[in-house]
Amino acid sequence: xxxxxxxxxxxxxxxxxxxxxxxxxxxxGAGFALDRRAFIAGLGAGAVASSAMCEDVKINSEKSxxxxxxxxxxxxxxxxxxxxHFFASGSVDKTIKLWSLPEGKLLTTLxxxxxxxxxxxxxxxxxxxxxxxxSYDRSINLWSLPEGKLLTSLxxxxxxxxxxxxxxxxxxxxxxxDxxTIKLWSQPEGKLLTTLxxxxxxxxxxxxxxxxxxxxxxxxDKTIKLWSLPEGKLLTTLxSHSSAVAFxxxxxxxxxxxxxxWxxTIKLWSLPEGKLLTTLxxxxxIVLSIAFSPxxxLLVSGSSDKTIKLWSLPEGKLLTSLxxxxxxxxxxxxxxxxxLLVSxxxxxxxxxxSLPDGVPMGCAIDPAIDTTPPPVGHGGGGGGGxxxxxHYWRPN
Numbered sequence: 001x002x003x004x005x006x007x008x009x010x011x012x013x014x015x016x017x018x019x020x021x022x023x024x025x026x027x028x029g030a031g032f033a034l035d036r037r038a039f040i041a042g043l044g045a046g047a048v049a050s051s052a053m054c055e056d057v058k059i060n061s062e063k064s065x066x067x068x069x070x071x072x073x074x075x076x077x078x079x080x081x082x083x084x085h086f087f088a089s090g091s092v093d094k095t096i097k098l099w100s101l102p103e104g105k106l107l108t109t110l111x112x113x114x115x116x117x118x119x120x121x122x123x124x125x126x127x128x129x130x131x132x133x134x135s136y137d138r139s140i141n142l143w144s145l146p147e148g149k150l151l152t153s154l155x156x157x158x159x160x161x162x163x164x165x166x167x168x169x170x171x172x173x174x175x176x177x178d179x180x181t182i183k184l185w186s187q188p189e190g191k192l193l194t195t196l197x198x199x200x201x202x203x204x205x206x207x208x209x210x211x212x213x214x215x216x217x218x219x220x221d222k223t224i225k226l227w228s229l230p231e232g233k234l235l236t237t238l239x240s241h242s243s244a245v246a247f248x249x250x251x252x253x254x255x256x257x258x259x260x261x262w263x264x265t266i267k268l269w270s271l272p273e274g275k276l277l278t279t280l281x282x283x284x285x286i287v288l289s290i291a292f293s294p295x296x297x298l299l300v301s302g303s304s305d306k307t308i309k310l311w312s313l314p315e316g317k318l319l320t321s322l323x324x325x326x327x328x329x330x331x332x333x334x335x336x337x338x339x340l341l342v343s344x345x346x347x348x349x350x351x352x353x354s355l356p357d358g359v360p361m362g363c364a365i366d367p368a369i370d371t372t373p374p375p376v377g378h379g380g381g382g383g384g385g386x387x388x389x390x391h392y393w394r395p396n
Contacts, residue, residue, distance in 0.1 A: 132161025260287030
């Protein structure tokens, strides 16, 4: 396969030169992709790849995943663009990185925050990205995509910006902060419209309904609040978790809300009533991140227990547990076609998995990061401060 035309079909393989593993196939320059199962079926039984077939499109092998890093510090947030062509990651190292999909190749690094990046979100049209930073910075930066140019910085919070959500039509941005407030901003002007108060502790997570008519917020005060948009009227407060709420997500059809907590559980609630439907147990530590599949039939959770769990919906049955990260799984994201899962961790790595089977597909690595162990007696150094960027530990 020596033809380099833009419409060339290329397998996506790992970096084993003798017997590369095929994960899928892409059509160069067209955003076209087939999953591994479909590609192998197309080749026919017994077909294998050669290293020459994979010379252009590769993802990192499992061996590389165990040694390479994506960031120099803990990774706090992951988000995939709606078209599935790239994803972004935000880290304690104060940077945001853009990566190609499905290869996991580093495209560019955005710098501009003076403190750790706690949260990121991408607009539905893929034209801009918002990032929230820690207490020394307290700003929300807006960046153009794909160029990564800093457009403006929004200020108003008195402490770190833990969570960001963008409305489906891109007209509003919502930010939740360690200052216990939620702020609603108009876009693209970046004008502060209103500040919502009611939580008695830090706001850890925000989610906007698919129709853009209401907002959900989760807090370390153990509650979830539902608000009308754009008025910001408090509609109801959900109470059932016995400890802080770490993350919330709304299903694509807007009928369910899932919440992950420091009590190690995931709770499913009906919307808009806010009725508790069921509690999912299985994690042995804080549930830090949750994502629904596009069809709403699968729920994925990431935890401080280092695992990712896949649950069937609406039954809430545990299907499988994915292992590979050496530390807590801080953020997960599912592609809009439901075939790819990206996970990030305090171990400074990003891993890619196929869905719904959970097969490891490789990882995203920044080749500029030197992972050579430091000389004895020189200490480690994390390059970006504490390895924990958000609330990934338990209170005393």
